[in-house]
Amino acid sequence: MALYVQKFGGTSVGSVDRIKAVAERVQRFRSEGHQVVVVVSAMSGETNRLIELAGQINDDPTPREMDMLVSTGEQVTISLLAMALHRLGVAATSYTGAQVGIQTDSAHTRARIQKIETDDIRADLDDGQVVVVAGFQGVDEEGNITTLGRGGSDTTGVALAAALGADECQIYTDVDGVYTTDPRVCSAARRLETITVEEMLEMASLGSKVLQIRAVEFAGKYNVPLRVLSSFEEGPGTLIVAEEEESANMEEPLISGIAFNTNEAKLTVLNTPDVPGVALKILGPISDAGIEVDMIVQNVAPTGDYTDFTFTVAKSDFRQTQRILEQQVLPSLGSGEVRGDDRIAKVSLVGVGMRSHAGVATRMFGVLGQEGINIRMVSTSEIKISVVIDEKFLELAVRSLHTAFGLDQQNIRQEG
């Protein structure tokens, strides 16, 4: 007998039929003798419907009232799922975040879990009940309803699993696991059996939307075995493990996955004086405007007196950043020229294996060079190498790298 925390997202409970299907899946686990805590999100579309209602009334609603409003979404789902379980003869009780004792701070719409009361849940589980918990929500010390921010249901699931010492936290989604890369871009992409927490964090921060970053961090911190799997089909999914476990695997690959996004734009300030403090002069006004900068590269010009300063921002901030550079930064620098490009793509190799292997960057550059793809920027971390290339080369780059690093389906688990 094991204790599972199973989290089902909005798509997985998006209709009456989907809720019934979730109930059947939970019933199977119960009939095998396992204890089950189910965490659910709002039915897909419901949260947006509520946000839209609010927007029609107040274009700047207080976070407390937003939480009061949107937390009804999960409350609807938990009651419907409990009813669906009862229909199958499965004993079940639903709880809101407040009822089950998910205590958070008071940072409405992005609250952090502080502690979870587990006595009542344990009593219910021991009583043979399936415990159905509203994800994404909690309660602060004053009894106000809080929410954990979008995707917070993953965090609820992992936090509950940690608090209960569950054997596994299963995150059911509309994909059947974590892939080496996006199968829509590279048909040779394959599902990973396992991935380390660190790799998963890099993949998530690079735009792979399978799991919320905070949930993965939480799982890593509290050593919760986390599994991503499909709520629509059977399959083992992908297990996200602490690194030590993964390293026990003799066939550990050099690279676990290739992440990419096309949501950034690149800006360069050419021929700025190469003096101390220039980076601050350039980036200060930009961060003052609330714009987040991702990659940063500074090249020293051959003469040594001038430098080129390049960075990326979200595509949606591109025009504003360009204006700030031209109207504020250039005058303050006294020289230079601004170039911008919003037709770029960022491609990243991710893998804990690269820690112990030199030359991953060299091989990456070689593969891209062979395909005639120019590299515009590079940034590296311990388990990641990211390059910026022209957007039009994105698919070509991903596919070539996927093959070159041995990730293609026919090469499963072959050392790259």
Add this chain to the structure above:
Amino acid sequence: MALYVQKFGGTSVGSVDRIKAVAERVQRFRSEGHQVVVVVSAMSGETNRLIELAGQINDDPTPREMDMLVSTGEQVTISLLAMALHRLGVAATSYTGAQVGIQTDSAHTRARIQKIETDDIRADLDDGQVVVVAGFQGVDEEGNITTLGRGGSDTTGVALAAALGADECQIYTDVDGVYTTDPRVCSAARRLETITVEEMLEMASLGSKVLQIRAVEFAGKYNVPLRVLSSFEEGPGTLIVAEEEESANMEEPLISGIAFNTNEAKLTVLNTPDVPGVALKILGPISDAGIEVDMIVQNVAPTGDYTDFTFTVAKSDFRQTQRILEQQVLPSLGSGEVRGDDRIAKVSLVGVGMRSHAGVATRMFGVLGQEGINIRMVSTSEIKISVVIDEKFLELAVRSLHTAFGLDQQNIRQEG
């Protein structure tokens, strides 16, 4: 400065624009310096939508999960109304029934309020806040969400007004007050300035749907001044008062209103033996089947050996009652014959004034006789006389009585 509890029903908050209009009304009271607690229902249609969702999942959902589900309806409204008030610059905080401390028993879907914590509400009011409370819902001792049953928001409003010692509980509805009778049937019907709690209870029990009976009882018991008024137009509405207050009015009318319904059917068992216990033999099997009986009349036949036994049930129970009488009751009586009629109407005169005036019944029968309307059944109480007539005479009866008892608009407050 007065303290008002204002309750707005589902139609009054049925759309974004309606919610904004409610906020404006509340703002007017605030700007006059009054303290305001607002109680709201779910947006019209929302509760039915949720019940329908549940029905698609489980045709016999547990009451606890139903309460969990439908209580989200008011939670949506309170947050939206608070946002609308904020938009107008009015300080406001929303609370669910559980948060505001409306403690009930555990009779899910028809819970009764046991006590209300008012400390937090008072603190908010003193702090200049409008307190927005979800009607219809509470919390039991174990922290389960409960609901008070349909229309329970009225009860929440009155109970809060009682607990807070409010100066007035204002129930905003889609009518502008309590009328002498239904204006759709009798165009001369007029709005009453005041009506006594007792009369209101009789009107409500007779099918006048303006207020929930429990709310009126509550108001009577705790002496809460209760006012029914329109949320769509300005006007004083109708004040529901304790009888002593009303009696101070020198021009107290004999009859306050005429209630009626066409929802009942009449059944007669003819020629049953006139022996003790015959009523039980007839009504026992009917109440065993869960059918409620309203009026009951027993006539002794001229010979004295046989009697006719007549009673009314809801029209929806008519066929089943007829079957029970024919298949169970007649065999057990050993004689008799069943007659049924589902094309009847019940018309009732209501007024505390008739307590001190004899002859109201006589005058009523006279008026109906003059119009050629045959009376099928009569039942009386201290402040009510009800007759059953053929359904086709309903409008004629109501209009004639309305005129005869001085209720027509041109006769305002003329003694009948």
